[in-house]
Amino acid sequence: MAATGTSHANANDINEQSAPVETPSGCHAETVTEVEHYTDRLFRFRITRPASFRFRSGEFVMIGLPDARQVFRAYSIASPSWDDTLEFYSIKVPGGPLTEFLQRVQPGDTIWMRSKSTGTLVLDALLPGRRLWMFGTGTGIAPFASVARDPESYEKFDSLVIAHGCRLVAELAYGQHLVAATLADPLVGELAANRLHLIDATTREPYDRTGRLTMLLENGTLEAMAGGALDPATDRVMICGSMAVLVDLRDALESRGFTEGSNARPGTFVIEKAFVD
Numbered sequence: 001m002a003a004t005g006t007s008h009a010n011a012n013d014i015n016e017q018s019a020p021v022e023t024p025s026g027c028h029a030e031t032v033t034e035v036e037h038y039t040d041r042l043f044r045f046r047i048t049r050p051a052s053f054r055f056r057s058g059e060f061v062m063i064g065l066p067d068a069r070q071v072f073r074a075y076s077i078a079s080p081s082w083d084d085t086l087e088f089y090s091i092k093v094p095g096g097p098l099t100e101f102l103q104r105v106q107p108g109d110t111i112w113m114r115s116k117s118t119g120t121l122v123l124d125a126l127l128p129g130r131r132l133w134m135f136g137t138g139t140g141i142a143p144f145a146s147v148a149r150d151p152e153s154y155e156k157f158d159s160l161v162i163a164h165g166c167r168l169v170a171e172l173a174y175g176q177h178l179v180a181a182t183l184a185d186p187l188v189g190e191l192a193a194n195r196l197h198l199i200d201a202t203t204r205e206p207y208d209r210t211g212r213l214t215m216l217l218e219n220g221t222l223e224a225m226a227g228g229a230l231d232p233a234t235d236r237v238m239i240c241g242s243m244a245v246l247v248d249l250r251d252a253l254e255s256r257g258f259t260e261g262s263n264a265r266p267g268t269f270v271i272e273k274a275f276v277d
């Protein structure tokens with residue numbers, strides 16, 4: 001008969017439950033400062049930033065939790081490199097090895113963060129250009145929340161366009177708040193005024209625009225709203241979403257003459273998977 005394990009806890013069980021969990025090597029133990037839930041699938045949280053932690057806007061880092069033991073997942077940093085706290089935007093996966101725990105964090109809780117950040121959705125991986133497009137689906141908007149709040153983006157580009165595609169209207173809130181907060185920000189608000197644009201769309205609920213970003217690109221809606229055709233001579237593009245989104249948007253861009261870039265070899269577009277699924 002299987003043991004239920006509830007009535008006869010022995011000394012080892014008690015020790016295991018009460019012993020503080022040691023921070024793994026190469027990790028910072030940081031404190032949650034803010035949590036906001038948007039829907040039953042989406043939430044954002046902020047943590048303290050280690051004084052020694054440096055990153056480039058658009059990069060990702062590995063996140064874990066004492067509760068989830070050694071499970072770490074890649075998370076795009078959604079705050080800019082100048083910010084003194086770090087923001088993350090996450091999906092909640094029922095039964096997910098990390099997000100099942102992460103979705104319950106409260107201010108004051110501890111989050112583990114590995115000390116090295118990396119990624120290709122960075123200005124350095126793009127050749128100089130005039131207009132920067134950021135295509136994100138779902139939580140794939142997260143790295144662009146960092147890039148759009150970085151003054152360097154406005155030094156390098158005349159205008160920034162975020163194209164955000166989600167299933168439902170409520171899932172667009174993060175992008176809408178991001179743009180409103182950026183425009184109201186004392187540091188970047190003036191730089192972003194009339195230069196940061198959001199084009200958002202849903203696929204499973206009526207909204208001002210409906211349809212996948214691929215379809216809205218193909219039928220000219222995005223270009224018309226952004227005020228001009230996508231041109232590899234002057235436009236630069238970042239893409240973040242599911243694998244299917246990356247493949248389809250990459251095909252669409254390559255057929256228009258764009259070439260993929262990397263940190264080692266900058267190009268006219270860059271891609272990264274929205275990791276947590």
Ligand code: A2P
Nearest residue numbers: 137138165166167203204212213214244245248
């Ligand atoms: P759809 O509702 O038609 O699947 P998810 O929440 O699953 O990550 O999806 C986020 C958004 O990305 C949804 O609007 C979804 O549309 C859309 N999407 C899914 N696959 C693709 C694709 N291959 N190209 C463009 N958009 C896609």
